[in-house]
Amino acid sequence: MRAVTVKPLKYEELPGLSAKLLSEHHDVLYAGYVKKMLEIQDKLETVDEATANATYSEIGELKREETFAANGVRLHEAYFAGLGGDGVPNGAILKLIERDCGGFDAWKSHMTASGMAARGWVIAAYDPLLERLVTYSCDAHNLGCVWDAIPLVVLDVYEHAYYLDYATARKAYIEAWLKNVDFAYANNLIAARGIPS
Ligand SMILES: [Fe+2]
Numbered sequence: 001m002r003a004v005t006v007k008p009l010k011y012e013e014l015p016g017l018s019a020k021l022l023s024e025h026h027d028v029l030y031a032g033y034v035k036k037m038l039e040i041q042d043k044l045e046t047v048d049e050a051t052a053n054a055t056y057s058e059i060g061e062l063k064r065e066e067t068f069a070a071n072g073v074r075l076h077e078a079y080f081a082g083l084g085g086d087g088v089p090n091g092a093i094l095k096l097i098e099r100d101c102g103g104f105d106a107w108k109s110h111m112t113a114s115g116m117a118a119r120g121w122v123i124a125a126y127d128p129l130l131e132r133l134v135t136y137s138c139d140a141h142n143l144g145c146v147w148d149a150i151p152l153v154v155l156d157v158y159e160h161a162y163y164l165d166y167a168t169a170r171k172a173y174i175e176a177w178l179k180n181v182d183f184a185y186a187n188n189l190i191a192a193r194g195i196p197s
Pocket residue numbers: 025029076156158160161
């Protein structure tokens with residue numbers, strides 16, 4: 001089995017996103033999901049399966065939080081890896097945005113509206129069933145997931161992602177996030193996963 005470790009940040013601070021905000025988010029919250037994901041996997045090896053019960057049981061709670069932690073790790077890694085750019089798309093991701101989302105301005109507007117409406121995540125993902133880029137939103141790491149969709153551009157709208165810098169001004173945070181998106185992350189994934197564009 002592959003050893004999972006905390007992936008380091010490639011930047012300390014970004015325009016509009018302070019070092020304190022990013023380090024709290026990365027070093028405490030994201031790293032915490034990695035730790036808990038591994039802890040849950042360990043506990044599942046020895047849990048008493050005979051006590052399984054849907055109202056309450058140790059295995060029931062571990063199985064519920066297993067997907068919460070596993071998606072928490074994946075989504076945070078995509079979020080942090082997708083920052084540090086200039087917010088200007090090019091190449092394959094730009095083609096998908098223009099073909100499937102009515103252009104970059106319309107995509108930004110939809111990401112912003114989705115981010116104001118969601119309670120957890122907004123994920124611009126390639127959906128192999130629809131064969132297009134779709135903006136999905138999730139109210140928790142494991143609520144609203146589409147199993148085979150590939151997250152290309154990931155926006156965290158949990159309050160911990162912005163409150164230190166923006167208090168309740170979520171829209172201003174989303175505007176700052178849009179200016180720092182590194183679309184090279186999406187383009188690398190499109191190439192690696194063979195996504196047609
Ligand atoms: Fe987060």
